[in-house]
Amino acid sequence: MINVLVLEDSPALQSFLKTLLGASGYNVSISAKGLDGFSLMSEQSFDLVLLDLGLLDMDGQAWLLEVRQWSQIPILVLSARDGEVEKVTALDNGANDYITKPFSANELLARMRVLLRLNTQPSLALQCGNIIIDPHKHIVTLNSSDVKLTNKEYKILLMLFQNKDKVLTHNAILSQVWGEQYINRPEYIRVHVAQLRQKLEVNPASPIHILTEPAVGYRLVG
Structure with a gap:
């Protein structure tokens, strides 16, 4: 029960x-x-x-x-x-x-x-569709092929994976990836999320995994 x-x-x-x-x-x-x-x-x-x-x-x-x-x-x-x-x-x-x-x-x-x-869900099951992230080796693969990410792209993606299906606010991401002094600067995130979608989504203009929660933040699904 x-x-x-x-x-x-x-x-x-x-x-x-x-x-x-x-x-x-x-x-x-x-x-x-x-x-x-x-x-x-x-x-x-x-x-x-x-x-x-x-x-x-x-x-x-x-x-x-x-x-x-x-x-x-x-x-x-x-x-x-x-x-x-x-x-x-x-x-x-x-x-x-x-x-x-x-x-x-x-x-x-x-x-x-x-x-x-x-x-x-097991905390180590960091997989979303054909995307897999290994937090110990800092490796991201798509369809079994390595994907090269910048340090900030990797940190954002890891946060999304660790909070899969949960809404992450702009400020939560900014605080952890950039630091408290960057709170209320969501434009810092948009560029990196766009780059992640280019590297990981089949159609970056219509993503199915890294979704935008308008005016709030982002959510990883799949």
């Missing part, structure tokens, strides 16, 4: 999620308070958290920052806050994905399956 923690302050949505997730085979624990969420996580093991940003006792962004100090549990944010800044901040603070209310049951369940699947 997969255990899901739901932190949501709306009674109506609590009821909907309890019914939907229960019918889908999940074991669900629900609270409207972030502090109760911490207590529940200390008492039992969860596989996934569904997090509303507007909790009764604290802001969901603060909850994200706190939990990421001691847990890497997959977190899917469910929020009526649809602004770009809120989404990017949540992802930078440690959320694995973000879905805006209202959402369909099918979309929610699909995104949950992705995060749960990602969390159970």
